[in-house]
Amino acid sequence: MERIDARGVSCPQPVLMAKNAVEKSPQEIGILVDNNTAKNNVSRFLTNKGYKLEYRNEGEDTLIIARK
Amino acid sequence: MKEKRGIILTGAIIGIIAVLLVKFGNPKNMGFCIACFIRDIAGGIGLHSAPIVQYIRPEVIGLVLGSFLISVTGKEFKTKGGSSPFTRFILGMAVMIGALVFLGCPLRMILRIAGGDLNAIVGLAGFVVGIFIGIQFLNKGFSLRRNYSLSSFEGYLFPIANLGLFILLVAGFSMLKFSTEGPGSMHAPIWISLIAGLIVGALAQRTRMCTVGGIRDMIMFKDSYLIFGFLSILVVALIGNIALGYFNLGFAEQPVAHTDGLWNFLGMVVVGWGSVLLGGCPLRQLILAGEGNTDSAITVMGSLVGAAIAHNFGLASSTAGASPNGKVAVFVCLAVVLAISIANCEAFSSKRSLGKANS
Numbered sequence: 209m210e211r212i213d214a215r216g217v218s219c220p221q222p223v224l225m226a227k228n229a230v231e232k233s234p235q236e237i238g239i240l241v242d243n244n245t246a247k248n249n250v251s252r253f254l255t256n257k258g259y260k261l262e263y264r265n266e267g268e269d270t271l272i273i274a275r276k
Numbered sequence: 277m278k279e280k281r282g283i284i285l286t287g288a289i290i291g292i293i294a295v296l297l298v299k300f301g302n303p304k305n306m307g308f309c310i311a312c313f314i315r316d317i318a319g320g321i322g323l324h325s326a327p328i329v330q331y332i333r334p335e336v337i338g339l340v341l342g343s344f345l346i347s348v349t350g351k352e353f354k355t356k357g358g359s360s361p362f363t364r365f366i367l368g369m370a371v372m373i374g375a376l377v378f379l380g381c382p383l384r385m386i387l388r389i390a391g392g393d394l395n396a397i398v399g400l401a402g403f404v405v406g407i408f409i410g411i412q413f414l415n416k417g418f419s420l421r422r423n424y425s426l427s428s429f430e431g432y433l434f435p436i437a438n439l440g441l442f443i444l445l446v447a448g449f450s451m452l453k454f455s456t457e458g459p460g461s462m463h464a465p466i467w468i469s470l471i472a473g474l475i476v477g478a479l480a481q482r483t484r485m486c487t488v489g490g491i492r493d494m495i496m497f498k499d500s501y502l503i504f505g506f507l508s509i510l511v512v513a514l515i516g517n518i519a520l521g522y523f524n525l526g527f528a529e530q531p532v533a534h535t536d537g538l539w540n541f542l543g544m545v546v547v548g549w550g551s552v553l554l555g556g557c558p559l560r561q562l563i564l565a566g567e568g569n570t571d572s573a574i575t576v577m578g579s580l581v582g583a584a585i586a587h588n589f590g591l592a593s594s595t596a597g598a599s600p601n602g603k604v605a606v607f608v609c610l611a612v613v614l615a616i617s618i619a620n621c622e623a624f625s626s627k628r629s630l631g632k633a634n635s
Contacts, residue, residue, distance in 0.1 A: 216359065216422030218555025219489060223497060224414060244352055245484050252279070253497055268425075 214250070215242040215269060222246040223253045230257060230274070239272045247272065280504045286479040287508025293472045294387050294509070295516030297335070300464035304522060304531035305391040307513075308335060308476070309384035310558035311375035312532070314576070315583035315592070316460050317441070320452050323584035326592075328458025332445040334466050336562065337438045338473015339480070343566025344435040346478040355431030357570035360420035363616055364571050367550045368578025369585070370609040371558065374546025376583065376592035377602045378402075379533055381558045382487035382547060386506060388533060390513035392525035395533050395540050402541035406548025407491050410617070414496070417622025418553065423571055431568030434576075442470070459532050481567060486560040488551040532595065539598035539606065546609045553616060 210233040214222035222241055229237045241247045247270055251261055259274035294307025306312060319330030347353040375381050378399050380388060385403065388396035444452060446466060455461040463469065490503030517523040527535050551557045554575055556564065564572035586592040591605040618624050
């Protein structure tokens, strides 16, 4: 799984990183975020792209796993 | 559409409150203006001495405290910082100077359009161009790098400072400066302004309302969530202005505005571009500062200093138009923002560090 660390960066970089990641490996990616804004924005983007999402807590952070 | 209900409602409430603040005493088309209000605060604490723009605007304090209170309640308050703080300070200055050449932040730009001020449409065109330029750098890997968790108290300091300023205001601290004429002398009663700020601050924190984000996300991702907030403010303030008789369509004789099209345009190019690099508009910076983002607090401090410089050096426009110094300053700001854009782009740098896969 392509795993992207999008913690701590300003808007809209988490979404942009998700966009670049799904262009590279469209089947399955994981995006690590550390705030609800990024989580919601990335989730909205990936859902609109037709991905099914799953969330895994990693300490204070959340790993968003997106699969086709 | 369901997920957009909150942002549409928030935009509507901001639109209503903005028009009501004018009714209660704020200058026309200035129910809210983050740039003008921070500029007034800079004058109020004596950082500049332009006599017509000095007041401690409780709306700004309310926005910060509203965001703080709701983010603590909603467990979203997190102290973060360390993402290129001084670069953000400088960008905050540049955005402020651009806004004061136009005479308004993006939120006031919307309110000016809603009041029939066609100069603000020219400003909007510049704003969109600025955002578009900023996006080109984002697509080339622009980043101010990540922030990190810091001690909670670091994040409390900005809301505490705002509370302190409010206490000085209500206590009638004699060293504060207040305009007796001009826009700084026009204001709603203190408590109404504070409550207006608290409500909007809380709603903006929950919905992530951002005037630059709306246009940016539409262009980059065809994501319309935030732009619905933008449009909702516009429509509701427009209706409110018509209902209360404030609507006046045209270029000339607009309140706290000038008709210098080129400089309205270029001032807002700086604002749009700089705000994209910062990750959010001036309103959003206040909200983020309220929820513990000390990089945004530093950005606001940069805006405060930028406002002081803008008036001390004669950069801010007046109703007569842009000043000679202001025109030079816009080009300096564009050069500075360009330099920051290039220097922080992955595409122009050998160092690659951001978000690399580690699977």
